[in-house]
């Protein structure tokens with residue numbers, strides 16, 4: 001879908017990404033593949049930095065998170081259990097002409113003149129159809145007859161048409177039409193036309209077709225499109241039947257590119273299907289994972305046992321995910337292949353916290369939740385993770401003003417989720433609200449998913465996914481009966497509710513009640529299935545947000561006094577693809593070149609350095625500004641000791657304000673590390 005015209009900023013970003021090697025269209029030399037993107041040299045570095053920063057913040061910097069790297073293709077049972085096979089679908093609508101699909105909720109409203117056709121009939125000018133003992137009619141004559149008939153009866157299919165054709169003779173067809181069948185009158189006419197139409201049925205396509213033309217476009221263009229449609233459905237030389245036009249305002253029923261009226265919405269599963277092994281059969285269907293999360297649930301027990309973690313703790317994973325999105329759009333924002341950074345943070349159910357600590361801490365929106373406490377229930381953990389994630393974004397240069405929040409309403413929440421807060425970024429394509437404020441689009445969702453996922457895998461795999469907590473068992477034994485009964489009942493109700501919503505068709509109400517009773521009795525013995533808080537972020541969306549956030553233009557005059565607009569990518573030094581540019585002042589002075597290469601080699605083991613000796617220093621700065629390099633270091637004659645007091649010092653130049661100062665080479669590495677880590 002074309003970007004809206006006002007999105008000049010987005011066009012500039014897309015063009016810079018290609019020109020400077022951040023993002024290229026996948027398979028570009030073959031015309032590209034919609035929804036797939038490659039990262040060029042700068043993009044690859046940027047992406048690597050982002051993933052490493054996330055991994056660092058979420059696992060290595062914490063005691064309570066362990067990492068995982070699972071396969072993309074897993075047992076299809078995983079996707080049965082997670083619900084993806086049955087429900088991971090978007091409602092989509094298809095253009096009957098081009099077969100292109102759009103998400104039903106994302107069709108841009110359009111206005112114009114709609115041309116409706118009731119069907120088409122094959123034209124065989126040299127093969128008249130016999131319509132009686134003496135008279136033959138060409139199909140265009142019969143087309144006219146049919147047109148009248150279809151207009152009056154509106155059959156919805158070819159089958160309907162042929163069945164109801166028996167009535168045709170009784171229709172009050174007009175004089176003009178009768179004249180086409182010269183020489184036949186009265187009853188003879190009725191019989192003749194009935195036969196003619198019946199004979200014509202094999203040459204007929206009674207599918208309705210509508211195309212919208214923008215105001216001012218000639219109707220011939222609609223006819224051309226309609227003819228293409230009927231040709232694509234089998235007719236060689238279609239004669240269009242029953243053209244009718246009407247004015248349309250702001251309708252979402254038409255494909256934005258072809259203008260053709262869309263088919264009715266149908267669910268469309270977003271998972272990419274493939275087969276494993278040498279035989280392509282139903283038994284060896286596999287799916288490319290649509291999220292990284294499910295591998296974490298499936299490996300929950302293995303990680304728990306090998307990492308010596310105890311609930312509350314999390315498992316983090318970064319990796320590819322695939323969704324056959326109906327309408328990939330907004331550059332990399334909605335792609336078909338993308339990467340996710342997901343944490344599944346397992347927590348104790350509130351009943352367990354209450355049994356152990358007497359009560360559950362309930363945060364207010366203003367609670368400062370920076371260091372976790374044992375009495376936190378799901379609400380505090382949820383709020384904590386939203387804050388943690390915002391702090392992460394701030395740390396890599398996305399200020400709070402660039403972000404927004406969407407708290408999903410009960411109607412939007414998945415049936416098993418208790419809350420979900422989306423962190424939004426205000427992209428150049430983001431829409432404005434009724435007050436004119438940019439709302440933002442989803443960068444990350446932080447969901448409180450209850451114990452749904454582990455419970456599903458327990459039920460589908462038959463393997464226990466619960467944990468044993470001796471603190472709970474000891475605390476439970478000391479609870480007053482009233483309290484333990486209350487907690488037991490709450491846990492029972494929660495489990496029963498889950499089981500009822502997720503039960504298999506052959507499970508009875510008694511079986512469900514018995515299972516919920518067993519689960520609640522298990523709680524009293526120290527056993528439960530952990531609940532989960534899931535901060536789930538998209539790498540590619542974050543890259544796009546960082547690029548959009550960094551993009552800034554300065555218009556000035558060049559050396560020759562001509563106005564020029566220069567782009568500076570103001571990345572935070574932590575994410576910047578290149579941390580420092582190293583330049584010898586002149587490339588034809590071997591002493592300068594040697595010294596500059598020594599500086600490059602000093603820094604290189606620690607960070608991504610770009611060595612450049614071509615063009616003027618000004619040009620070299622400009623190239624690095626466009627790449628988003630926060631620091632440039634120049635080795636000049638003073639470095640070599642022309643002014644003895646400046647021996648072994650370099651000029652460091654700051655990207656964002658262009659300021660320069662001198663720094664000792666011996667202090668350079670430490671200085672740069674302190675700024676870029």
Ligand code: GAP
Nearest residue numbers: 291293333334335338443444445536537538541
């Ligand atoms: N496990 C939960 C989950 O996958 P999601 O909201 O469907 O939740 C999480 O996806 C994040 O993954 C989104 O916030 C977004 O950043 C990213 N994401 C999802 N679909 C994407 C797509 N088609 N292209 C790029 N990123 C996508």
